Amino acid sequence: MTDVTHVDRASQAWLTDPTVFEVNRTPAHSSHKWYARDPQSGQWSDLKQSLDGEWRVEVVQAADINLEEEPATAESFDDSSFERIQVPGHLQTAGLMNHKYVNVQYPWDGHENPLEPNIPENNHVALYRRKFTVSAPVANAKQAGGSVSIMFHGMATAIYVWVNGAFVGYGEDGFTPNEFDITELLHDGENVVAVACYEYSSASWLEDQDFWRLHGLFRSVELAARPHVHIENTQIEADWDPEAGTASLDAALTVLNAADAATVRATLKDADGNTVWQTTGDAEAQTAISSGPLQGIAPWSAESPTLYELDVDVIDQAGDVIECTSQKVGFRRFRIEDGILTINGKRIVFKGADRHEFDAERGRAITEQDMIDDVVFCKRHNINSIRTSHYPNQERWYELCDEYGIYLIDETNLEAHGSWSLPGDVLTEDTIVPGSKREWEGACVDRVNSMMRRDYNHPSVLIWSLGNESYVGDVFRAMYKRVHDIDPNRPVHYEGVTHNRDYDDVTDIETRMYSHADEIEKYLKDDPKKPYLSCEYMHAMGNSVGNMDEYTALERYPKYQGGFIWDFIDQAIYAT
Incomplete structure (x- = not known):
């Protein structure tokens, strides 16, 4: 990332600059839940x-628009002539843009024929607006x-995002959260958020x-x-x-304004709410929690997905809990x-199976019930694992996989197939994105970093994936290094x-x-590392999966560890 921080004015140049x-x-940051006591009502709130x-x-x-002077971003703009749209939702499923499906290209x-990092002239932008009044718990906090x-x-x-006419920020990688601090921009009464959502940018x-x-805007938008x-x-x-039959819990905490609290208390509970282990320490020093050996802990697996709960309380000088966080834990x-x-x-x-988030009516704007239906289907049909092809999924999906017991390959939002593979699988190395091009490294490392920071604590995530069908190059070495700098234990997948x-x-x-099964068997017979x-x-x-037995027969080789069928659900859109 180039040094572009705390900027108070939007620039369209960012759309074609891969370093921004x-x-x-x-x-x-992690997707843990946090709660605090409302200073006005005394009630706990998320x-x-x-x-x-x-x-x-x-x-x-x-x-047709100039972002620096776009009137629709102003707080007082009259948007009564605009269409109505449901968020989460897609512009295409709302009938506001045409559907497109392409594979490699x-x-x-x-x-x-734009050359990277440029984008086509036929580029749409959706100008979104919503009025809201800040809820009492958020306003009181x-x-x-x-x-x-x-x-x-x-x-x-x-x-690009504005609140009450003031520029807030810019974001790409739309499959992990884009979050912006708007504390100083909110006021009493009605507020307005405006978003310019571009069809294409260098991220495309x-x-x-x-x-x-x-x-x-196909996933939820919220204030936090x-x-x-x-x-x-x-x-x-x-x-x-597994040898000692004991567990251990270690956690690294980032505590904002820790000097203004007294202590941090961590409590591990079982499914019945019984305390299994607890520790208390000074808030400024308690950035690392370590339990030592724990007896009587049931391990987590797809067959037996036992979960515990780690609650971390922040306690003030008067002994009152001022914030508590909660995170499910699987050992x-x-x-x-x-x-x-x-x-x-x-x-x-x-x-396993490769799974897109998809519904024939809602596209990728799927609901919690859609996810529950999918995970129950997996359990009923002996599917023990999912690869999140080809992007991080909604946060709720990971919670469900923790709860029901599904192994996950968590995949970075990265595929650049059309940059290096011409029709007929002809390799064109000079056009590869990102390859070894330094200008793309920051964006790609940021994508795997954002996924890992959000999803790290889920026991269902066993493997990190650097992306899909994007050839290879020095950028992937940088991504691989970032993964293992953060996580020395879980392995990396990249085909x-x-x-x-x-x-x-x-x-x-x-x-x-x-x-083919015979090609795999040749690898397995050659003393692979x-x-x-x-x-x-x-x-x-649309096929019958007819020669599965040739692959299951390979399970006699210890280093053959199965696979993921393409794919879990047909990507079909209802049409009349």
Whole structure:
């Protein structure tokens, strides 16, 4: 990221600058829940306020507006002529933009020929607006010295944000949260948020997934208040030693304004609410929590997804709890041992599927019930694992996989297939994005960082993926390094090294797409160093999955660890 911080004016130049992928965005952090006591009512609140529901929107050609002077961003703008749209939702499913589906190529191929990082002239921007009054718990937290952010959980493809006419920030990577501090911009009474959501930006070169190209604010938007003293981030290691039969809990905390609190108390509870372990320490010093060996802990696995709850309380000088955080914890050990992927000391075989978030009416703006239906279907049909192809999913999905017991490969929002593969799978190395191009490194490292910071504490996440079908290059080495700088334990998956074995070091697993069973067996017989996974195989869209037995027969080789069928649900949109 170039040095673009605390900017108070929007610039359209960011749309074609790959080194600018966020402006004024809050650093990525864990998705734990936090609660505080309302100083007015005395009631506990999660300090969240949903901005979902009806918004106003107008879709225009990007060339027809000047962001620096766009009247629709003003607080007093009359938006009565704008269309109504539901958020979460897509512009296409609302009938405001045309549906597009392309596989390898970029959606502008055959129409325009921009060279990266430039974007096509036929580019749409949706001007969103919503009025809101700040809820009492959020407003009271602000008045008590806290802060308030606006959080966009999912959008495509790039957004500029204003509150009450003042520029807030810019964000890309719409499959992880884009969060901005708006504390100083809110006022009593009615407030206005305005968003310019662009169809294409330089980020589009990194988002060439084989799916319907759907745009808009497709996940929830919310306000989130933080009390003055706040646990901003938790990074939890919940280990289970299969030899000793004991567990251990280690957590790193980031506490904002810790000097203004007295103590931090951590409590581990079982499913019945019984306290299993507890510790208390000085708030400024208590940035690391360590339990030592814990007896009687049941390990987490897909077959037995036992969860505990870690509550961390911030206590003031008077002995009152001023904030509490809550995070579900599953104790398990996932490692590569002697070249074999193991969970809790036992070899694992992934009986998986690649899953897009998708509904025939709502597109990727799926509901909690959609997710519950999917995870129950998995459990009923012996699907024990999902690869989040090809982007991080909604946060609720990970909670459900923790609860029901589903193993996850968590995949970075990155696919650049059309930049290096011409029709007929002809390699064009000079056009590769990101490859080894330094100007793309910051954005790609940021994407894997944002995913990991958000999802780190979920026991269901076993493997980190650097993305999909984006060839390889030095940028992936930088991404791989970031993963293991943050997480020394979970392995990295990246299939792209099969196209250039000089980069075998950027994946901990030998992972291939659509390899024949005899090719896999040849690998397994050759004393391989790495375990083997088929990250895509059996292409089941409209097919019968007829030769599955040839793959299940490979399970006799210890380093064959299963795979993920393409794909879980057909991406079909209802049409008349």
